[in-house]
Amino acid sequence: MEQNSQYREKLLIQLKNSFGRVVYTYTSHLKQVNSLERNLKIIKYSQIVLSACSTGGFLGAIITNKNVCTVVAGIFSTVLLVFNLFFKNFNPENEIKQHILAADELWLIREKYVSLMTDFDILSNEDIISTRDSLLQKTYEIYKKTPKTNSRSYMKAQEALKNEEEQFFTNEELNQMLPSHLRKSSESLY
Known part of the structure; x- marks a missing residue:
């Protein structure tokens, strides 16, 4: 009996570690999405500004008939061309979608671990092992088909999970989210 209890404790520790890795990866994907969305916004705004400066310079040259406006417009147009060529093969929209899909799939795995x-x-060892193996296989399939996150996103996830408890709620927070008829008094939260 003692051996079975030691085994179950090891099994629970393994489940907790697997859960933790999934939570970290899930959060890293969300942080990667935030970073990619910010970069995409910067790229789009830069393209708009460079286009406006280029067009404004050419319009100014037509209206004022000054060569300096043509030169300025040409410079902005060249910078815009270089900028667009540099980001030609960069597809952040697709990468954002892939990271969101990964996070969505990992969310379900996370909840199944919980x-x-x-x-x-109340489960037998066989049921636990079977479910664990299934979750590990599903997690592997998700990891295999989705893009990796970068170290910056991992560090942001680490900060969010360890210091900000981003994926977790206190008992008081959970109580506040419940409809009023399901809430417990502050003394009975624990």
């Missing part, structure tokens, strides 16, 4: 750990005491 459910498995919640049901741990």
